[in-house]
Amino acid sequence: MCGIIGYIGKENPKEFLIEGLKKLEYRGYDSAGIALKNKTETQIIKSVGKISSLEEKVNNEKIIEANIGIAHTRWATHGIPSEVNAHPHKVGKITLVHNGIIENAKELKEELQKENVEFKTTTDTEVIAALMNYYYKDDVKAAIEKTIKRLKGSYALAIICDDCEKLYAIRCESPLILGVKEDGFFVTSDIGAIINHTNKYVLLGENEIVEMDYNNYKITKNGQEIKREINISDLKDKDNNLQGYEHYMMKEIMEEPVLVDNIIRKYKDNLDLLPDLKKYKHIHIVGCGSAYYAGMIGKYLFEDDGIKVEIDVASEYRYRNIIYEKDTLVILISQSGETADTIAAMRKANSNNADTLAIVNVETSTIARECTYKVLIEAGREVAVATTKAFILQVLIISLLSYKIKEDKKYLEDLVKIPQQLKVLLDKSGFYKKLADSIYKHEDVFFIGRRIDYAISMEGSLKLKEVSYIHSDSYQAGELKHGTISLINDGTIVFAIVTDEETHDKTISNLEEVISRGAHPIYVGTEECSYESSIIVPKVHKKLQPLLVVPTLQMIAYYVAYKRGCDIDKPKNLAKSVTVE
Numbered sequence: 163m164c165g166i167i168g169y170i171g172k173e174n175p176k177e178f179l180i181e182g183l184k185k186l187e188y189r190g191y192d193s194a195g196i197a198l199k200n201k202t203e204t205q206i207i208k209s210v211g212k213i214s215s216l217e218e219k220v221n222n223e224k225i226i227e228a229n230i231g232i233a234h235t236r237w238a239t240h241g242i243p244s245e246v247n248a249h250p251h252k253v254g255k256i257t258l259v260h261n262g263i264i265e266n267a268k269e270l271k272e273e274l275q276k277e278n279v280e281f282k283t284t285t286d287t288e289v290i291a292a293l294m295n296y297y298y299k300d301d302v303k304a305a306i307e308k309t310i311k312r313l314k315g316s317y318a319l320a321i322i323c324d325d326c327e328k329l330y331a332i333r334c335e336s337p338l339i340l341g342v343k344e345d346g347f348f349v350t351s352d353i354g355a356i357i358n359h360t361n362k363y364v365l366l367g368e369n370e371i372v373e374m375d376y377n378n379y380k381i382t383k384n385g386q387e388i389k390r391e392i393n394i395s396d397l398k399d400k401d402n403n404l405q406g407y408e409h410y411m412m413k414e415i416m417e418e419p420v421l422v423d424n425i426i427r428k429y430k431d432n433l434d435l436l437p438d439l440k441k442y443k444h445i446h447i448v449g450c451g452s453a454y455y456a457g458m459i460g461k462y463l464f465e466d467d468g469i470k471v472e473i474d475v476a477s478e479y480r481y482r483n484i485i486y487e488k489d490t491l492v493i494l495i496s497q498s499g500e501t502a503d504t505i506a507a508m509r510k511a512n513s514n515n516a517d518t519l520a521i522v523n524v525e526t527s528t529i530a531r532e533c534t535y536k537v538l539i540e541a542g543r544e545v546a547v548a549t550t551k552a553f554i555l556q557v558l559i560i561s562l563l564s565y566k567i568k569e570d571k572k573y574l575e576d577l578v579k580i581p582q583q584l585k586v587l588l589d590k591s592g593f594y595k596k597l598a599d600s601i602y603k604h605e606d607v608f609f610i611g612r613r614i615d616y617a618i619s620m621e622g623s624l625k626l627k628e629v630s631y632i633h634s635d636s637y638q639a640g641e642l643k644h645g646t647i648s649l650i651n652d653g654t655i656v657f658a659i660v661t662d663e664e665t666h667d668k669t670i671s672n673l674e675e676v677i678s679r680g681a682h683p684i685y686v687g688t689e690e691c692s693y694e695s696s697i698i699v700p701k702v703h704k705k706l707q708p709l710l711v712v713p714t715l716q717m718i719a720y721y722v723a724y725k726r727g728c729d730i731d732k733p734k735n736l737a738k739s740v741t742v743e
């Protein structure tokens with residue numbers, strides 16, 4: 163949610179900032195802006211819409227000679243997407259960009275208005291700039307320190323001041339790292355934005371201020387200097403390129419077989435690298451969106467392994483009165499590791515002395531850093547807003563954790579075949595395109611399934627609706643007749659996910675119920691069937707079955723969205739990393 167990049171160094175920041183914003187665009191894309199600064203001037207350029215509009219505007223303006231710059235791509239929270247509300251915000255001598263939400267912005271604004279401070283926007287960010295400018299006399303760091311003492315909420319800030327040739331940054335509950343280049347420094351929400359220029363980075367703790375000039379940086383907290391090691395990222399720039407694909411979503415789906423194979427090779431004969439869940443009597447699983455659905459698959463698997471499991475979406479879990487029993491493990495699932503609600507859930511579990519396990523992609527993220535244990539899914543960078551490869555790898559890790567609880571020979575036999583089977587399934591693009599042709603004009607699609615098949619249905623339905631904007635719902639197959647069946651009309655598409663042996667016949671009966679009310683069925687299962695439309699995948703161990711079914715639904719979602727002309731990698735109203743509540 164909102165992407166930040168800043169630079170100070172020997173070069174003009176313009177190119178770095180625009181290139182970086184393009185790589186951060188997945189974090190929000192309703193408006194963007196940059197501020198460039200030299201000794202005497204600060205130039206601000208903003209634009210509504212995607213980074214390409216900002217780039218066009220920047221290219222058409224006379225740009226000042228500068229060595230310092232900050233930039234921002236926005237996902238609106240306070241105030242509509244507009245040029246005036248876009249960042250950077252400048253008040254007096256302070257110019258800044260912000261990712262996060264200031265919960266007490268209204269009170270602070272009223273307080274400043276009483277002091278005759280004027281506001282041009284409806285954003286919470288302008289309030290931070292105004293407050294900092296209010297506190298600023300001749301020491302930016304002192305003004306930052308005073309300001310953050312007054313803020314409630316989350317923030318990552320990159321700050322410049324008219325009076326000095328320095329760049330400042332600070333973070334609290336929103337991501338921000340420092341990038342170290344031979345002849346300059348970056349701050350950014352995501353290492354991917356600067357990986358072309360440096361792979362050296364420093365993690366910043368909460369409320370640590372980093373102050374950069376052309377030669378040095380210094381990190382302090384409450385006036386005390388803090389030494390932090392420089393890390394080396396192994397992120398490859400290939401993760402940032404389309405590599406010939408038209409969309410990241412397709413590129414990332416196509417990466418699944420290799421990534422799955424890598425994880426299998428790593429853990430198959432080294433299960434001791436994974437935490438042992440056997441010692442826990444209770445497991446809580448928490449995540450948001452797709453990560454939650456990956457967790458739902460985990461719930462069914464771990465319950466079958468004999469462990470008591472509770473599952474909740476993070477935005478509910480954080481506000482529930484949970485009784486933490488002895489021997490409880492809380493599993494946090496998150497691709498980004500920066501989802502605000504999941505972070506809050508993790509902190510709740512940590513403060514209740516439960517062990518926490520992160521199943522996470524981004525190694526530098528808050529969740530990866532603060533959990534008791536972590537397992538990295540090693541998906542590489544996921545750029546498309548709709549998750550695909552990260553979901554599959556989350557499920558694979560869950561499946562391996564479950565196998566570690568209860569080992570069985572058949573699982574291993576099937577496990578090693580998965581990458582090849584997945585590849586064969588993904589190679590059938592013509593088949594998915596044809597199926598998408600029969601779906602893309604519909605406005606309502608239903609998914610039904612039971613147990614793990616229901617979790618798969620939820621993910622299939624989310625994928626379809628988020629990228630194609632077709633209304634889609636998922637139901638436990640037995641639940642449809644308790645109300646929703648009244649929505650079934652002639653030709654309504656119903657996907658039935660039917661891989662679970664024990665409930666197969668029951669779900670088929672539910673499918674027949676909707677067919678007799680006019681539905682057009684799409685059977686998704688492991689056995690050849692007589693339905694007109696079907697997706698058949700190889701039958702494998704039940705702990706592995708979702709790894710073959712979900713990718714087929716991802717392909718259909720992609721092709722349906724393609725046929726409808728949607729902005730597949732950046733669906734409307736969304737952002738990849740949800741760093742606000």
Ligand code: F6R
Binds near residue numbers: 452
């Ligand atoms: C859907 C999707 C989202 C994320 C959710 C959690 O395609 O990508 O539902 O799964 O926002 O994000 P992370 O995994 O980063 O915590």
